Amino acid sequence: MQIKDVVLAPGNGAFFYDDQEAIRLGAIQDSFIYAGAPTTPGFEAIRIPASSLSVGLVLRDDTVVWGDMMNVQYSGAGGRGPLFDTNRMSNFTSSVVAPRLLDVDASRYLEACTKVLEPHEHKRLPLAIEYGVSQALLRVAAHIHRRTMAEIICAEFDLPLPTFRIPIYCQSGDAREINVDKMILKAVDVLPHGLINSRQKFGVGGQTFMEFVKWVAARTREIGRPGYKPVLHFDVYGWIGQEIGLEPQSIADFICKVADTVPGFTINIESPADFGSTQAQIENYAKIISILDSRGSSARIVVDERCNTLEDIRLFAEARSAHLIQIKTPDVGSLADTARAVLLCKENKVGAYVGGSCTETDLSAQASVHISVATQADMMLAKPGMGVDEAFSIVGNEQNRLLAMLDRRRAHNENVG
Structure with missing residues (x-):
């Protein structure tokens, strides 16, 4: 198989995770932070620095391609998943997802995503893991086929090569x-x-x-x-x-x-x-x-x-x-x-x-x-x-x-x- 190892690296998101419910309930902004107690589970403060987790796939030629996991700014609100927990995501990826990555044909993007991201114990994988791993798998397919990630998507979904820029x-x-x-x-x-x-x-x-x-x-x-x-x-x-x-x-x-x-x-x-x-x-x-x-x-x-x-x-x-x-x-x-x-x-x-x-x-x-x-x-x-x-x-x-x-x-x- 094309993937011979998986490495993980904790990282930073580019902004902050915010407790939307607390803000809606009237939390007062004090310069950049919000004063008051958080109300959404998982938040230690109303505004906390965003964290991420990078997943690196080591290929047979020793190239390493990456994808990044994180959750959205207003985690835990509007029907969304809970606040991102780097340690939990790292442990889950190492124990559940990494063995799947080492045993998949990464040249076939959609098929690889289906196999690697299948439910675990009858539950869907955390969406942050799906997001980061699917990015890395897309970069693997692009590397193997010597094409852009966009061309891989076009080939997999039978789409013509795009010509227009997106606003x-x-x-x-x-x-x-x-x-x-x-x-x-x-x-x-x-x-x-x-x-x-x-x-x-x-x-x-x-x-x-x-x-x-x-x-x-x-x-x-x-x-x-x-x-x-x-x-x-x-x-x-x-x-x-x-x-x-x-x-x-x-x-x-x-x-x-x-x-x-x-x-x-x-x-x-x-x-x-x-x-x-x-x-x-x-x-x-x-x-x-x-x-x-x-x-x-x-x-x-x-x-x-x-x-x-x-x-x-x-x-x-x-x-x-x-x-x-x-x-x-x-x-x-x-x-x-x-x-x-x-x-x-x-x-x-x-x-x-x-x-x-x-x-x-x-x-x-x-x-x-x-x-x-x-x-x-x-x-x-x-x-x-x-x-x-x-x-x-x-x-x-x-x-x-x-x-x-x-x-x-x-x-x-x-x-x-």
């Missing part, structure tokens, strides 16, 4: 004004996220949020290059529902009002409300979307919370309960499932947004780019971290390098033909 979406973190300026100057396709994750940022009746939306649009016109008109994408972490109420009609009315304040821009509203369960989310988001579409609104609803796994994504896509589905890569698990999720969205004519988390690493971000480009997703997140510059550079440069290699491959094939 990139940046997130601002709390340094919103400075980072919005950075995004505009760099002509980011989709911006700014905004981190509207507290009552303070949303405001009474959503007034503070509305003012921020108007400011972003005005700033874009003020300092953006001529003709630059990005999609304006705001993640409100359920605060429309919390402040306005959970009636779909009221939520749709508010979203229309937001869109009307910035005519000429396409508006994405992510996580307008949290209805408490996947099924309730599907039913109520479908109602909100029906109202918006009937009014011809430019606003688009993006689902995140309660839509985590491939099965969740299938349910939302088939019910048309979102204009755009965030495929949050660490929550989906295997990168093979991220590819399947994009194709499933396309099949149901729903937008596919390959997202993830600020807690990820350079390696997981680069692998996600290959999935996004291979499947021709509708947009992808600049990650990891919250600093704009680094994430936009990592994702943007990886995409540009990939497209350049694919152009060369295409030209070579035409010349040979």
Whole structure:
């Protein structure tokens, strides 16, 4: 077999794990930290440094390829898995996953993922392990076949070689004004996220949020290059529902009002409300979307919370309960499932947004780019971290390098033909 050893290395995620419930309940921000006691199990403080675990696969030629495990920023919230525990993940990988890796044909990516990531004691493997191991296996297949990771995905899913770049979406973190300026100057396709994750940022009746939306649009016109008109994408972490109420009609009315304040821009509203369960989310988001579409609104609803796994994504896509589905890569698990999720969205004519988390690493971000480009997703997140510059550079440069290699491959094939 191609893999002769497995090595593990503890590491850092690019941002922090945050206790979303404590923040929603009114935890006060004190400079960069949050004051008060955590409420979500596993958290020793409301904000703690993100950790990761790298899994390295040693090949017969002594090449070592890597994948990175981690969980998302708001672990333990919105139906997601618990906080990442490096020691537990390391022990589980060594005892359960490593023997499987040493006994698999790594040249066949999907088949290898299926065998290595099969359930253990009738339970699915931790999603962080699925995520990291599937990255490493994808790099192994690319190394064996002397192809890019994107080409491996295209071959496995019978897709044509991609030709189009995927729009990139940046997130601002709390340094919103400075980072919005950075995004505009760099002509980011989709911006700014905004981190509207507290009552303070949303405001009474959503007034503070509305003012921020108007400011972003005005700033874009003020300092953006001529003709630059990005999609304006705001993640409100359920605060429309919390402040306005959970009636779909009221939520749709508010979203229309937001869109009307910035005519000429396409508006994405992510996580307008949290209805408490996947099924309730599907039913109520479908109602909100029906109202918006009937009014011809430019606003688009993006689902995140309660839509985590491939099965969740299938349910939302088939019910048309979102204009755009965030495929949050660490929550989906295997990168093979991220590819399947994009194709499933396309099949149901729903937008596919390959997202993830600020807690990820350079390696997981680069692998996600290959999935996004291979499947021709509708947009992808600049990650990891919250600093704009680094994430936009990592994702943007990886995409540009990939497209350049694919152009060369295409030209070579035409010349040979």
